[in-house]
Amino acid sequence: MRSAPSWLAPFQQSWSEVLQTPLASHQGTLQPSLPPVWLELGADNSVRDPAAGVADYQRQYWFRLLNHLQTEFPLTARLMGFWSFNHLGIAYLQKFPPRNYDLQAIQRHFVNYLRDVNQPLVWMQAARIDEARSKVFLAPDYETWHWEDARVSHPALLSLHSAPDWMLIDEDWALMDLCLQLPDLQGEGALPCPEAHAQTQYWLIQRDAQGLIHRCLPQPQAHLYDLLTSHTIHDAVMMLQQECAKQGWTVRPSSVQTWTAQSVAWGLWAKRSL
Incomplete structure (x- = not known):
């Protein structure tokens, strides 16, 4: 079995840091926010603007995670409103980043997280209903x-x-x-x-x-x-x-x-x- 090339581990580390950097929301919409380490990815050979390409990937990565949470917790998301729910989802995913190939695993700690950050009881009950419906x-x-x-x-x-x-x-x-x-x-x-x-x-x-x-x-x-x-x-x-x-x-x-x-x-x- 051949050993991995020497550049692979640093590349994976840099790419992981890019993906785990949360989207910015200071302009009223969720926008990409690239950490300086993105420059180490070697994306400068792209046929398009390198920053734009990496930013698009980061945005789509986060949107996919947030859309999954919205789908799994529809009642909670609508009670909070998608904007507030997405902010809470970003904070949650920073504490519990995906560690499984199956997206179904990312909501595993969400209900307990709502309790730990002292969210209103009505939202917690809504999340328990969403979680129960999904599990059933x-x-x-x-x-x-x-x-x-x-x-x-x-x-x-x-x-x-x-x-x-x-x-x-x-x-x-x-x-x-x-x-x-x-x-x-x-x-x-x-x-x-x-x-x-x-x-x-x-x-x-x-x-x-x-x-x-x-x-x-x-x-x-x-x-x-x-x-x-x-x-x-x-x-x-x-x-x-x-x-x-x-x-x-x-x-x-x-x-x-x-x-x-x-x-x-x-x-x-x-x-x-x-």
């Missing part, structure tokens, strides 16, 4: 579990295995309704903050053959599904009863049976791999 949509395939697959004599002793294509999300503003309206809302400016709920709302986001399903659930039902992901049916029901007594929820046993049956009918549980 990209979840791997699985084989659905049904009651006839039970291997125990007492169903209450069953431990269910959560399918990968659903998540529970809570919101204190009407964010999910706004999210579902986004395809009909044109523009890049900041949208008004949606109305606050009198009480926290809970949503189940799930993938089906047509796309994503969004189900608004009563809090006890959402809590039951959360408990079922890590406890037997018996233990989950007992813990739900304790939480009902603590929170003052009125939940009939028939409701718990209905919710459990619904979770199976909706395909929330997967067969365990052997």
Whole structure:
């Protein structure tokens, strides 16, 4: 195997510095900003102005990253407005630069970053909704579990295995309704903050053959599904009863049976791999 030429490592270092230099925004638009090290790239043999060529590449690199963040966090981007979102995205990407060939990886730390830089709670909840929708949509395939697959004599002793294509999300503003309206809302400016709920709302986001399903659930039902992901049916029901007594929820046993049956009918549980 031949060794790499001596010029390659310095070139890669200089090129990486050019790409990681953020775009400038002092003129009201995002513009390239080349660090002095770009002169070391040897671009002076280009048939066009060397600075313009390198600047175009830098601009397109950053636009591709920012467009990807906008696509993955559409609700957050529209609440903030694209201009503010892009500024936040540039700051985020400076702290967490891409380190993977797959662009899907660049948003991995975005929600936590919003928390760390003390962004408004409504934006953080919007980002969690965006993240959940993306994760659910990209979840791997699985084989659905049904009651006839039970291997125990007492169903209450069953431990269910959560399918990968659903998540529970809570919101204190009407964010999910706004999210579902986004395809009909044109523009890049900041949208008004949606109305606050009198009480926290809970949503189940799930993938089906047509796309994503969004189900608004009563809090006890959402809590039951959360408990079922890590406890037997018996233990989950007992813990739900304790939480009902603590929170003052009125939940009939028939409701718990209905919710459990619904979770199976909706395909929330997967067969365990052997």
